[in-house]
Amino acid sequence: MKIKIFTTGGTIDKIYFDQKSEFQIGDPQIVEVLKGANVTLDYEVSSLLRKDSLDLTDADRIRIHDAVSADSCRRFVITHGTDTMIQTAQALGDISGKVIVLTGAMQPARFRMTDAVFNIASAVTAVQLLSEGVYIAMNGRIFRPDRARKNVAMNRFEDLPETL
Amino acid sequence: MKIKIFTTGGTIDKIYFDQKSEFQIGDPQIVEVLKGANVTLDYEVSSLLRKDSLDLTDADRIRIHDAVSADSCRRFVITHGTDTMIQTAQALGDISGKVIVLTGAMQPARFRMTDAVFNIASAVTAVQLLSEGVYIAMNGRIFRPDRARKNVAMNRFEDLPETL
Amino acid sequence: MKIKIFTTGGTIDKIYFDQKSEFQIGDPQIVEVLKGANVTLDYEVSSLLRKDSLDLTDADRIRIHDAVSADSCRRFVITHGTDTMIQTAQALGDISGKVIVLTGAMQPARFRMTDAVFNIASAVTAVQLLSEGVYIAMNGRIFRPDRARKNVAMNRFEDLPETL
């Protein structure tokens, strides 16, 4: 079973760039994480973008969409900033015949205390077990994008409240 | 959805005890891992044993078996030494109506470079998606115990070779 | 021998604040570092400021100066941003009878790969061995502020080149 991994930026890959006293998006960390855990899956990583998800444009989302739909692979993990992860997930909703799991992190993978490793593992595991569709793996849970939201104040993803 | 977590020892929880120049099995690390990743699942952790899996006896396996079967919960993650994880998994094979995922680590969770976080995340995610049965989550993959083995030399779990 | 530690901010204490997609200066990390290394010295930590050193004003430097000179303690470690550490060190040059060592970090202490622990240890050790004066502990070396500079491109402190 092969998994295609696309990285698009986000907090998960941020580094601290001392010369400019700021955080920037660095090289994707997912390969280090998978190797560090001795993951024996057949996977391939491709860096599509390096953006904060608040800066993603419609053109960027089309690019992500086309990268997935044009690929003959069936299972995809996409690392993405958490701010607009749901939006991108929804933009992939019309792709059939594929299992797509988006994940990211609230704390950069390069931090000592980070959710990055956990979330990557969650997404990589989920993508092997789920049936076709688009999902979000955050906070140890799997969400359908249409039924989830990012609760910024509480720093987590959760189910949309039930609506009448 | 509630998950019951049982810890039984193994490398995943080993600590270095300087006074005796040796490793010992310390307090289970899984709660730190789940909190560190801001996991929002409803879970409960219970420490059943603190043993190297090579030291587990039949009585120990019966104890693990009974803890699972007597529990009204449906979904279980069991952290366990990797050496006899498959054996314990097989001993749980007669329990119906439950989803049971065993995991562990080749490097202690307290190490800077460890597979512990990844494996815990993998197991916690898989137990929410799998149907009833017993499984092993290691190296980023989900195995059926009857079709897996631990390849000690290569430091990983893998499928049993096809037999004629 | 008692050591007084003043924290003033800088990269060493930066955290990633996801809600604002930016870094901020968080709680000083030096106590965690000293406890984590089981440092048995008699020390006291006081947080004077939480600023990037590029944002320090003359009033801030006077504040640091007065905190040191008014304190009956003889030995001081000051954690500080690296950009203007030399400037602050020079502003302390008129204080007699005290050993003052400034240090900081190029990568936040909360990162997995950081120079923070090393630099704190270097400063805390140096302040016990040096005679009165003001010094900078960075990159494993001890510098006199008047004979050092921060080489931003190379990300390190070094001796000023010899001048005729």
Added chain:
Amino acid sequence: MKIKIFTTGGTIDKIYFDQKSEFQIGDPQIVEVLKGANVTLDYEVSSLLRKDSLDLTDADRIRIHDAVSADSCRRFVITHGTDTMIQTAQALGDISGKVIVLTGAMQPARFRMTDAVFNIASAVTAVQLLSEGVYIAMNGRIFRPDRARKNVAMNRFEDLPETL
């Protein structure tokens, strides 16, 4: 100023060897630590031994002694197990014209929470500032071997109590 570093084993360099369910002494970590902190000193590392310090023999101590005395370098850091660090330090007491600082760690450098980085930094800094003699750098302090002991129960080095 050049520093010669000799590694002799000890807890500081222990690794977990899963195949044998035990800790072994692995490749010396000091170079990783010095590089990770961007230490700009001129140093050279030589691995003399890989032993628990409880297993060091007189022949081993002679070997360490001769490596130091035969070397034209003036400043030495020796990483060593903590159990008999004082004993080895005392065996080097007759070497004149050199500054020798021994250090080690209670928790392996490969652990997430370790005193290794702190202690290495302390020793590397102290060796540049001290005058000739043999010293121990542990717990943030510099000890003369004849006036120190390892308090095993409290997991730290301390001054010998004053004797009448």
